[in-house]
Each structure stands twice: as C-alpha cells, then as structure tokens.
Amino acid sequence: MKEMKFHPKAQKSIKGQVGAPMPGKVLEIKVEVGTKVEKGEPLCVLSAMKMETVVNSPMTGVVKALHVTVDSSLEGDDLILEIDEE
Numbered sequence: 001m002k003e004m005k006f007h008p009k010a011q012k013s014i015k016g017q018v019g020a021p022m023p024g025k026v027l028e029i030k031v032e033v034g035t036k037v038e039k040g041e042p043l044c045v046l047s048a049m050k051m052e053t054v055v056n057s058p059m060t061g062v063v064k065a066l067h068v069t070v071d072s073s074l075e076g077d078d079l080i081l082e083i084d085e086e
Contacts, residue, residue, distance in 0.1 A: 007067065007078035016083040018058060020074040024048035029070060035063045037083060044068070044080060061085045 010019025024046035031043050037057040046053045061083040068080050 007072075007074060009077045010079045016059065016061065016064070016085060018043060018055065018080045018083065019077040020046060020080055021053060021055065021076070022046070022048055023075050024053065024073075026068050026070055026072045026074065026080075027052065029066065029068070031063050031066075031081070033063050033066055036086075037061060037063060046074065055080060057083065059083060059085060 010017040025048070026044060027047045028045040029043075030045070031037060037043065037060065039057055039060050041057045042054045043057055044055050046055060063081055064084045065082040067082075068074065074080070
C-alpha cells in the first residue's frame with residue numbers, strides 16, 4: 001500500500017513562503033537550509049507532464065526551512081520552502 005503524504009499549503013499572506021506554481025514532481029533542489037538567495041535565483045525544478053518548471057526566489061534572504069525532497073509529488077500551492085528576509 002502506498003503511503004500518502006500531505007504537504008502544508010503556502011500562505012500567500014506570509015512573505016517568504018514559496019509554493020508550487022502547479023502540480024508536479026520535484027526533480028532537483030538547488031538550495032539547502034542556510035543558503036543565501038537573491039530575488040529571481042532558481043530554488044528548485046518541478047516536472048509536470050514532461051515539462052520542467054524552475055521555481056525562482058520571490059525575494060532576497062536566507063532559506064529557513066525546506067519542506068520537500070527530490071521525487072516529492074506536489075499539488076498546486078504546496079509549500080516548498082521558506083525564506084527569511086535579510
């Protein structure tokens with residue numbers, strides 16, 4: 001029996017929460033907790049229907065928490081990571 005995982009949703013009202021732009025599978029994670037990121041920097045790569053989508057940082061800051069792993073299946077708006085503003 002396959003184990004089901006439920007991911008928390010990104011809250012649009014909380015600055016720094018980065019959500020999945022669409023349903024898909026995590027192919028690659030380009031950052032880890034403690035990484036300094038600039039606005040627009042690639043954070044991870046998602047795959048949906050054989051199309052790859054790069055999720056970019058919405059702000060400059062430091063990655064505070066990572067909520068996914070490679071091969072995680074996500075729904076739209078599932079929380080991927082959190083960034084603390086500098």
